[in-house]
Amino acid sequence: MMTNLFSTFDPSTNIMNLSLNWLSTFLGFMLVPMSFWFIPSRYNIIWFNILITLHKEFKTLLGPLNHKGSTFIFISLFSYILFNNFLGLFPYIYTSSSHLAMTLSLALPLWLSFMVFGWINNTQHMFAHLVPQGTPPVLMPFMVCIETISNMIRPGTLAVRLAANMIAGHLLLTLLGNTGPMLSFSLTLFLILTQILLLTLEFAVSIIQSYVFAILSTLYSSEVI
Template identity: 60%
Template sequence: MMMNLFSIFDPLCISLNLSMNWISSMLSILFIPSTFWLTYSRMNMLWTKILLNIHNELMPLLKIYYNKGATIIFSSLFIYIVFNNFLGLFPYIFTSTSHLSLTLTLALPLWLSYMMYGWINQTNHMFTHLVPQNTPFILMPFMVLIESVSNLIRAITLSVRLTANMIAGHLLMVLLSNMSMFLEIHLIPLLMLIQFLLLTLESAVSIIQAYVFMILSTLYSSEVN
């Protein structure tokens, strides 16, 4: 119950003795658009630098210099896989990229769209791509068979490569952590050092596998253009 009419303006007049009225003065900052700031934040500058480097890396592979937005899908794919790989290194966080249900979902639509676009719009190019140049006439039927199988399993190899690398590193870290209960006390620091080095290696593998997935997807798309 208010003691007087002006008690609503008292910052201490709140239940549970929590003076939270001044928070409303800070909420206005959250509603200011980022374009009103004079300079970008360091996080924005970092992401802009990363995306620009990825764009410059992919443009020579795509060979589409007039379409600057062609690299957006591959850079987004790279960032998504890197985030999932890194989050899987933290304790008690599910590693989604270690399951084929996710990696195959990423690779299969890309591969299927490449194949449909190539065989519908550039059929002759897809047929000639099955036989490399300077192939002997006797080996042509075998090369067609080999190239056909290679094209059919590309989605599987993309997904299995990422999944296998994530599973291998996590299994090795779990096996080493389970050894701690069987080791003597003076060997525990050595085990911790090995696990730290393995964690550093897994961090590098997380970036490398995302980069390999992005580059191979880009190369597969460049073959049908």
């Protein structure tokens, strides 16, 4: 009984010949965020520099009337879309950012909140945006219609742009990959090289599309302040 009681403290205890006694110690190191270490890793330094650059750029776009901390929502949005796009590059992983159900659920509430905030707090400013400066009186009704329509389709264009760009690259990779078994050895090598180049392009597209989504959301929000 005493042996069984103290066997949990035995360093040689194993499960299926795998020594798992020290696993909890390493899990502790894994769970502690890297930002709590005195000397951050190179990856952390790179990521912090990216976030600081984005913060400065979004702050410039929002202008002097932006609220404190308003850039954090756009940085979080950029990071969320970026990680989802990157995960979609791995085989057999569902690419959520290539579906309108996902992209519309990001774009529509964001745009709607901007519109509600703008029309409640800055009604006169929102009306002024419907007629560009210097428009002749004859064209004013048409400009109001055009500006209203362009404003209404903004969440749709945001959502479709992200989804379409993610679908296009993945679809091309899949279609080219399906032709592999029917090709000769030399053409298969060429196909693999093409796939690697397309994957690199998709890597760049993942970054660009998340950046475009965040930048356009920032520009739309700056119009309602």
